[in-house]
Amino acid sequence: MPHDALVSRTTLITRDAADPLARFRDLFHMPDDLIYLDGNSLGPLPKRTVERMQQVVQDEWGRLLIRGWTACDWINAPSRIGGKIARLIGAHPDEVICADSTSVNLFKTLAAALALKPGRHVILSTPDNFPTDLYMAQGLIRHLGGVHELRLVDGERIEDHLNDQVAVLLLTHVNYKTGRMYDLAHLTQRAHACGALTLWDLAHSTGAVPMDLNGAEVDFAVGCGYKYLNGGPGAPAYLFVARRWQPVFSQPLSGWMGHATPFAFDPVYEPAPGIGRYLCGTPPILSMAALECGIDLLLDADMQQIRAKSLALTDLFIQLVEMRCAGYGLELMTPRDHAIRGSQVSFRHPQGYALMQALIAAGVIGDFRAPDIVRFGFAPLYLRFVDVWDAVDRMLHILEARAWDREEFRQVKQVT
Amino acid sequence: MPHDALVSRTTLITRDAADPLARFRDLFHMPDDLIYLDGNSLGPLPKRTVERMQQVVQDEWGRLLIRGWTACDWINAPSRIGGKIARLIGAHPDEVICADSTSVNLFKTLAAALALKPGRHVILSTPDNFPTDLYMAQGLIRHLGGVHELRLVDGERIEDHLNDQVAVLLLTHVNYKTGRMYDLAHLTQRAHACGALTLWDLAHSTGAVPMDLNGAEVDFAVGCGYKYLNGGPGAPAYLFVARRWQPVFSQPLSGWMGHATPFAFDPVYEPAPGIGRYLCGTPPILSMAALECGIDLLLDADMQQIRAKSLALTDLFIQLVEMRCAGYGLELMTPRDHAIRGSQVSFRHPQGYALMQALIAAGVIGDFRAPDIVRFGFAPLYLRFVDVWDAVDRMLHILEARAWDREEFRQVKQVT
Numbered sequence: 133m134p135h136d137a138l139v140s141r142t143t144l145i146t147r148d149a150a151d152p153l154a155r156f157r158d159l160f161h162m163p164d165d166l167i168y169l170d171g172n173s174l175g176p177l178p179k180r181t182v183e184r185m186q187q188v189v190q191d192e193w194g195r196l197l198i199r200g201w202t203a204c205d206w207i208n209a210p211s212r213i214g215g216k217i218a219r220l221i222g223a224h225p226d227e228v229i230c231a232d233s234t235s236v237n238l239f240k241t242l243a244a245a246l247a248l249k250p251g252r253h254v255i256l257s258t259p260d261n262f263p264t265d266l267y268m269a270q271g272l273i274r275h276l277g278g279v280h281e282l283r284l285v286d287g288e289r290i291e292d293h294l295n296d297q298v299a300v301l302l303l304t305h306v307n308y309k310t311g312r313m314y315d316l317a318h319l320t321q322r323a324h325a326c327g328a329l330t331l332w333d334l335a336h337s338t339g340a341v342p343m344d345l346n347g348a349e350v351d352f353a354v355g356c357g358y359k360y361l362n363g364g365p366g367a368p369a370y371l372f373v374a375r376r377w378q379p380v381f382s383q384p385l386s387g388w389m390g391h392a393t394p395f396a397f398d399p400v401y402e403p404a405p406g407i408g409r410y411l412c413g414t415p416p417i418l419s420m421a422a423l424e425c426g427i428d429l430l431l432d433a434d435m436q437q438i439r440a441k442s443l444a445l446t447d448l449f450i451q452l453v454e455m456r457c458a459g460y461g462l463e464l465m466t467p468r469d470h471a472i473r474g475s476q477v478s479f480r481h482p483q484g485y486a487l488m489q490a491l492i493a494a495g496v497i498g499d500f501r502a503p504d505i506v507r508f509g510f511a512p513l514y515l516r517f518v519d520v521w522d523a524v525d526r527m528l529h530i531l532e533a534r535a536w537d538r539e540e541f542r543q544v545k546q547v548t
Numbered sequence: 549m550p551h552d553a554l555v556s557r558t559t560l561i562t563r564d565a566a567d568p569l570a571r572f573r574d575l576f577h578m579p580d581d582l583i584y585l586d587g588n589s590l591g592p593l594p595k596r597t598v599e600r601m602q603q604v605v606q607d608e609w610g611r612l613l614i615r616g617w618t619a620c621d622w623i624n625a626p627s628r629i630g631g632k633i634a635r636l637i638g639a640h641p642d643e644v645i646c647a648d649s650t651s652v653n654l655f656k657t658l659a660a661a662l663a664l665k666p667g668r669h670v671i672l673s674t675p676d677n678f679p680t681d682l683y684m685a686q687g688l689i690r691h692l693g694g695v696h697e698l699r700l701v702d703g704e705r706i707e708d709h710l711n712d713q714v715a716v717l718l719l720t721h722v723n724y725k726t727g728r729m730y731d732l733a734h735l736t737q738r739a740h741a742c743g744a745l746t747l748w749d750l751a752h753s754t755g756a757v758p759m760d761l762n763g764a765e766v767d768f769a770v771g772c773g774y775k776y777l778n779g780g781p782g783a784p785a786y787l788f789v790a791r792r793w794q795p796v797f798s799q800p801l802s803g804w805m806g807h808a809t810p811f812a813f814d815p816v817y818e819p820a821p822g823i824g825r826y827l828c829g830t831p832p833i834l835s836m837a838a839l840e841c842g843i844d845l846l847l848d849a850d851m852q853q854i855r856a857k858s859l860a861l862t863d864l865f866i867q868l869v870e871m872r873c874a875g876y877g878l879e880l881m882t883p884r885d886h887a888i889r890g891s892q893v894s895f896r897h898p899q900g901y902a903l904m905q906a907l908i909a910a911g912v913i914g915d916f917r918a919p920d921i922v923r924f925g926f927a928p929l930y931l932r933f934v935d936v937w938d939a940v941d942r943m944l945h946i947l948e949a950r951a952w953d954r955e956e957f958r959q960v961k962q963v964t
Contacts, residue, residue, distance in 0.1 A: 161606070161610040161611075163610075163611055163613075166613075168613060170613065170614045173614050174609075174613055174614045174616075174617075176610070176613055177605065177606070177609050177610040181605065182602075182605055182606060182610070185601055185602075185605050185834070186598075186601075186602070189593065189597065189598055189601050189780070189838070190577070190593070190598060193590075193593050193780055193781055194577040194579075194592070194593035194598070195577075195579055197579075197582075197584060197586065197590055197592055197593075197913065198586045198589050198590045198913060198915075199908075199913070200590075200781060201590075201781070206781055206782075232648065232649070232652065232829070233648070233803070233828060233829020233830055233832075234829055234830075235801065235803030235804065235805075235828045235829035235830075236648065236652060236801060236803070236828055236829055239800070239801055243691065259815050260815075261815075262804075263804050263807070263810075263813050263814065263815060263817075264803050264804035264829070266815050266816075266817070267802045267803055267804055267807060267817040268801070268802065268803055270802060270816070270817045271799075271800045271801060271802030271803075271817065272800060274798075274800065274802075275659065275691075275692075275800035276691075276692075277693075284815070309813075358830070364605070364609055364833070364834050365609055365616060365617070365622055365830075365832075365833035365834065366622075366829075366830045366831045366832040366833045366834070366835075366836075367832065367834075368832065369829070382690075383687075384655070384687045384688060384690065384691035385651065385652060385655055385684070385687060386683045386684065386686060386687030386690075387649070387651030387652070387680050387683055387684055387687075388651065388678075388679050388680035388683055389651075391679070391683060394679075395918075396918060397679050397725075397917065397918060398679065399675050399676075399677075399679060399682050399700070400682075400686070401679075401682070401683040401686045401687065412649060412651045412652055413648070413649020413650055413651035413652055413680070413782075413785070414649055414650075414651075414774070414781075414782045415782045416649075416781075416782040416783065416784065416832055416835040417780070417781035417782045418601070418780050418781065418782070418783075418834050418835045418838055419782075419832045419834045419835045420782075422605070422834055492615075497613065497614060497615070499614075501813065502811075502812060502813060
């Protein structure tokens with residue numbers, strides 16, 4: 133009900149009762165009186181994960197010790213979990229593997245992509261891409277002797293810069309600051325039309341936005357396990373390599389777990405036949421066990437329902453903030469257009485840092501992003517419409533009280 | 549008591565009673581009737597870890613969510629844990645950081661080392677180095693355009709091959725197959741004398757052998773968290789960079805966690821001032837919490853006592869196998885000389901695979917390594933002298949019964 137002036141806390145409670153995803157909230161640990169609008173930074177703890185962690189620690193590692201690698205199939209956790217992630221992003225199970233961090237996976241896939249385009253020297257991206265994407269590209273370029281160039285262009289003008297110099301288009305599907313979402317299929321098609329490859333960072337969209345990587349003919353992608361997949365702090369990441377590129381091996385992190393026969397202990401590297409060659413070291417089983425619980429939970433939900441509720445929650449939040457908090461200097465940064473909005477809403481505010489500190493103190497957890505952005509993530513599996521009302525309610529009280537003037541909220545406590 | 553013919557199960561029980569490390573065994577979960585001689589592959593579960601994992605999952609992630617990064621100091625886990633590992637290897641706390649896998653850390657440090665020696669093209673190693681060390685070097689060389697060479701020479705002839713072509717001497721301190729240990733200080737000094745740098749893989753020695761990296765003036769090192777540190781399956785690894793090399797930054801995996809100010813979200817990479825620049829992605833907090841428990845436990849013990857008991861256990865095992873299992877075709881591969889022995893004992897046996905399967909079925913867990921090696925690790929914190937007696941006892945029964953002829957033990961179940 134966008135822009136319905138008759139919305140009230142009561143109508144939202146009714147709306148929650150009719151929500152087809154309502155049953156999922158109870159599957160998470162959610163501290164009382166907390167409105168958690170930061171699942172795009174770190175998803176909450178699924179209740180099932182508590183039990184599973186005890187199992188993997190005590191029954192598997194504790195009782196079986198080294199035998200767990202076969203008896204509990206730890207050895208196949210990267211491909212098994214990858215295959216589950218594939219279902220969330222429209223990929224074949226043998227195109228995705230769970231491994232390392234998003235940053236390390238960016239290095240592997242970007243190196244592989246560049247090697248496939250030896251005559252081209254440009255990595256095309258945007259200055260507002262998530263920093264680690266840019267940093268990893270910068271490191272790779274330096275490492276390769278500086279023959280490549282990271283060309284950063286306005287996100288609205290990408291197509292103008294796709295030409296025969298471009299080896300790889302490196303974009304994050306949903307922008308971490310603004311929530312703006314690119315048209316993945318269209319830009320992939322445009323990149324291909326000029327002979328470039330695509331590498332998509334899906335950190336802020338996996339599990340929140342339906343995707344069809346195969347339908348869009350995406351070449352490479354990476355994504356994060358600890359946001360909408362609810363895999364826990366620093367959960368392992370994943371990478372996607374389209375089947376057609378897998379046999380053309382060039383990822384530089386050629387570790388033993390990516391070897392065709394790791395336990396033959398051959399001194400010469402020979403890549404595993406498929407996506408497995410993108411593994412490197414021994415997989416972190418405890419962290420992967422937690423991640424798998426988060427993914428299993430998400431696979432029980434319908435991605436179309438998730439998307440519909442995500443848009444409804446973000447619509448509602450924008451509507452209520454603009455109605456109830458008008459005149460307090462909040463400026464919407466997130467697109468109103470559904471087609472280009474992810475699952476988060478950001479506002480600028482001159483006292484953004486102190487405002488977010490005050491919100492956190494009031495039990496509304498979001499994120500601050502320099503210089504002046506307050507960012508709110510909306511994860512449809514555990515958020516209710518009434519939570520949106522209550523969050524705006526608490527924000528209004530803070531704005532009315534000008535709480536950012538209080539010293540306790542102005543002290544920068546952020547990790548640096 | 550080497551080669552004491554009067555050794556008996558009873559004398560060993562007496563010896564255990566006098567063991568200054570005896571109290572540590574009870575700090576581990578150890579399945580009844582299991583003799584675990586594979587702590588050099590995967591260390592057992594410390595009891596404290598069970599409690600800590602519940603805490604980090606439920607109280608930290610579950611209750612604090614994103615706030616855990618500061619409130620629980622997750623953000624400093626890599627440097628805090630690194631600083632603890634430093635105490636085990638004779639390094640300054642600011643020279644070690646916990647991150648990624650051993651393989652990924654090899655890539656970072658080897659790339660950094662090569663960049664410091666631009667006029668030299670040889671990485672010197674041995675054909676029996678742990679395969680991932682060789683694979684990562686091969687991948688890096690390919691990635692850098694093939695101007696470098698991985699030169700593999702006999703481990704007994706390394707000094708003959710140290711010349712002005714050698715950029716880096718890449719060795720594993722204790723060999724994974726044979727348990728042979730190199731003289732780290734001497735070879736480091738010899739490498740430096742010819743102008744080369746050293747990169748030591750300490751996977752099979754960290755926590756089992758006292759080390760003084762600073763005393764030996766080692767340049768770079770990497771090590772593993774899931775062996776003698778008892779950090780759990782696929783636990784995060786670590787890396788060491790001597791203070792003198794830290795300002796000369798060149799590691800290619802320049803991710804956001806290694807940035808000077810990651811939360812400024814600057815688009816241009818600027819390395820953190822010290823060892824932190826060797827971080828890349830978001831640290832895996834759940835796996836790191838488990839690892840830290842294992843390390844804390846080890847820090848309560850005396851490394852000199854650990855080494856003394858390790859040598860006594862391996863001496864006893866060699867003595868008992870050679871006395872009691874003589875004539876069954878077992879051939880010792882591990883050096884008798886204490887100065888060049890790690891904390892494991894390996895024998896060749898023509899039916900090595902089936903022999904190890906039979907041992908595992910009899911509750912003696914070791915490892916098989918192709919083509920014919922049975923390998924036994926001796927971790928002094930939880931192994932008793934009487935365990936050595938019982939392990940040899942069970943092995944003798946298997947040898948007498950020629951159990952390797954049984955079909956169930958001949959079927960290759962090993963992960964491939």
